Amino acid sequence: MGLVLVARREDRLLALAKDLTADYGVRCDVITADLTDPAAPQAIMARVTELGLDVDILINNAGLSGSGAFADTPFVELANEIQVMMTAVTELAHLAVPGMKERGFGRIVNVSSLAALMPPAASLLYTAIKSYVLNLSQALDMELKPHGVHVTALCPGFTHSEFHDVMGTRDASNKLPAFLWQEADAVVREGWNAVDKGAPVCVPGVVNKVTAAAVKPVPLWVGYRLGKSLNPFKN
Known part of the structure; x- marks a missing residue:
């Protein structure tokens, strides 16, 4: 058994791989790749094959989000969001699934x-993309569960990570109440337990579960108006 870490920053990956091997005695390989590159998924899987490994567990965790209005954002930035969080997610799963089914x-x-379960709001493509990931995961789980393959959409809310630093929204996020936040390790544990048990959707944390349940009965037209009222880019 081995672990393959994939990200853009090799130095960070190597340091993490060293720590994981020392702490858990697990083989840990590193692949540097930028998922905004359309060739990255094929290259990643080719490298995994070269390493002599099978992909039994796939975690699609890469993400980014724009910080401006749709019309004011260069399309290359929007295309990068689509490539990283939609196309690469879909292609990596497509490449991994045949081997999983065979085994x-x-x-x-x-x-x-959590945004995928909320009324639509103006967050560039983020909410739309995460809704796609939610629906894709459920559809794949239906198709693949008879073959011993479980697929789960993990739908966290506010989670302590580097995401807000990279996106430049740290100051705004720091103003949110502490009870809304979760630690990353708690989210990971709940997400892994969900996929191992065969749950197609996991909303981690009590606050997030209550929030998701509260908005579920909202009619589409009410959700749309609510989303419009929360639009930070309206004129």
Whole structure:
């Protein structure tokens, strides 16, 4: 058994791989890749094959989000969001699934968001993309569960990570009440338990579960108006 870490920053990956091997005695390989590159998914899987490994567990966790209005954002930035969080997620799953089916075992966790369960709001493509990930995961789980492959959409809310630093929204996020936040390790544990048990959707944390349940009965037209009222880019 081995672990393959994939991200853009090799130095960070190597340091993490060293720590994981020391702490858990697990083989840990590193692949540097930028998922905004359409060739990245094929290259990643080719490298995994070269390493002599099978993909029994796939975690699609890469993400980014724009910080401006749709019409004011260069399309290349929007295309990068689509490539990283939609196209790469779909292609990596498509490349991994045949082997999982053949071996009769597989686990796929696709990181969606609590936003996918909320009324639509102006967050550029983020909410739309995460809704796609949610629906894709459920459809794949229906198709693949008879073959021993479980797929779960993990839908976290506010989680302590580097996401807000990278996106430049740290100051705004720091103003949110502490009870809304979760630690990353708690989200990971709940997400893994969900996919292992065969749950197609996981909303981690009590506050997030209550929030998701509260908005579920909202009619589409009410949700749309609510989303419009929360639009930070309206004139």
